Amino acid sequence: MPKAAASTKCKTEPQPKFPSSLPTWADDTELVGLVFELEPTTSTSLYSQYTIGLHAWFLDQVRQLNPELSAYLHDGESEKPFNISALSGQLLASGRQLQLEAKQIYRWHVNALSPRVLQFLKQWLTELPQILDLRDAPLQIKQVSIAHPSATYAQLLQLSPEKPSNVNFSFVSPTSFRRKGHHFPLPVPVNLFHSYLRRWNDFSGMPIEPEPFLDWIDEGVIIHQHHLESMKVAAGKRGSVTGFTGVMSCGLSKPALANSEFTQLFYALARLAPYCGTGHKTTFGLGQTRLDWVEPEVSSPIQVLTNLLGERIDELTALFTAQRKRTGGDRTDKIASTWATILARREMGESLQVISQDLEMPYATVKTYVKLARRMLRTLTL
Incomplete structure (x- = not known):
């Protein structure tokens, strides 16, 4: 046994x-x-x-x-x-x-x-x-x-280089900022470091007054070289985003280096970038950032496909917004963006079930919206 x-x-x-x-x-x-x-x-x-x-x-x-x-x-x-x-x-x-x-x-x-x-x-x-x-x-x-x-955030702050050095940022997924109610697809240093400072102030326990630091950034950060490409992408649950990918190298001017506290924070925020990402909609894959020089790839079929969807959403949003304003529709921007997103994704072959789940909207509502969007589009093209 x-x-x-x-x-x-x-x-x-x-x-x-x-x-x-x-x-x-x-x-x-x-x-x-x-x-x-x-x-x-x-x-x-x-x-x-x-x-x-x-x-x-x-x-x-x-x-x-x-x-x-x-x-x-x-x-x-x-x-x-x-x-x-x-x-x-x-x-x-x-x-x-x-x-x-x-x-x-x-x-x-x-x-x-x-x-x-x-x-x-x-x-x-x-x-x-x-x-x-x-x-x-x-x-x-x-x-x-x-x-x-x-x-830890304290460790990022303590790791300043012994000698001033340039910082390379590689934006490996589409990246964008919000500025005056619109997308802003350029890594202007003030926007870049404001993005990182917001996360730092929220989570580090060592908040910094934004205005003096960002004024210092505006005066003292020098862009040495860049290789950037813009694109229109669908991002998040509704609408499209004008973003950029590519690489940028920047450093500090000699007058800026005289402020040792802000210089230390400059390098700490640069080291934070790979963790927090850059710009907005980072929880949906945008703004992924690396601290090295990674040459952007030639536009791949995936980028072309993603760009196609983003451009179509943007095109439909503009058409629907203009038409609703002419007919006195309320909640114009939000409804137009939602209709455009649903119709563009349906045109790309996605099922209404998947779209309703992604947008967290009832299936019947999504089905109604796509019918209304198609009807309006036919009216506009007659």
Whole structure:
């Protein structure tokens, strides 16, 4: 009998352990960047605005483990203590959708900017699901590792270089700012460092008066070289964004270096950039930033597809806004943007069900809006 029992035991398949190793960090950590290695279970198509699905999946993971944090991330202050990237890897254009290839590895970044989010991540990694369920494109989570080292805000402040040096920023996903109610697709130093300072003031516990520092930035930061490309992208849940990608190198003038406190903060905020991203809509994949010189790629089929959707949303928004103003429609801008987003995504082949889920709107409402948008478009083209 003991032999039979031993034989039975040998035939039992061992339960897979995942993950085999977990990233760790000190308890006082305030910042960390994680990268997930993902593998599609089969080759499958993916809709062009899939970053909304990544955003929703991550927040649902938060909700399951920490409803209080989930509510804060949904409804809290305007500066969010996390951001995510789009997928990087062998993404191909297939008609008006994207194609994920089986047995290919795709990478996805999640960055945390506050101890509350770090505490969630530490717990979450011990209970991580094996599958990232991105609608009809399930991705197996193969590995998680640290992309940006664990740090505190005080450590960023203490790491100033011994000698003044230039800082290289690579904007690896479309990046944009808001200025006077419009998108502003240029990395002007004041906009750049205002973006980082807002996060610093919200999460570091060492707030800085913005106006004197930003005046100093405006006077003292010199752009030495850049290689930038603008594009129109659909980002977030509604509307489009005019953004840019590319690289920029900047440094400080000699008069600016005389202010040692602001010089120290300049370098600290530059080191913060890879963690917090640049500009707005960083929780939907925009503004991913690196501190090295990464030459932008020649426009890929994916960029062309993304640009196509963004331009179509922008075009339809302008048409619908003008028509509603002529007919005295109320809530003109919001409705026009919503109609344009729904119709453009439907034209790209996305289902109304997916669109309604992404926009968190009832299916019947989305169906009505697309009918109204098409009717108005026919009227305008007659």
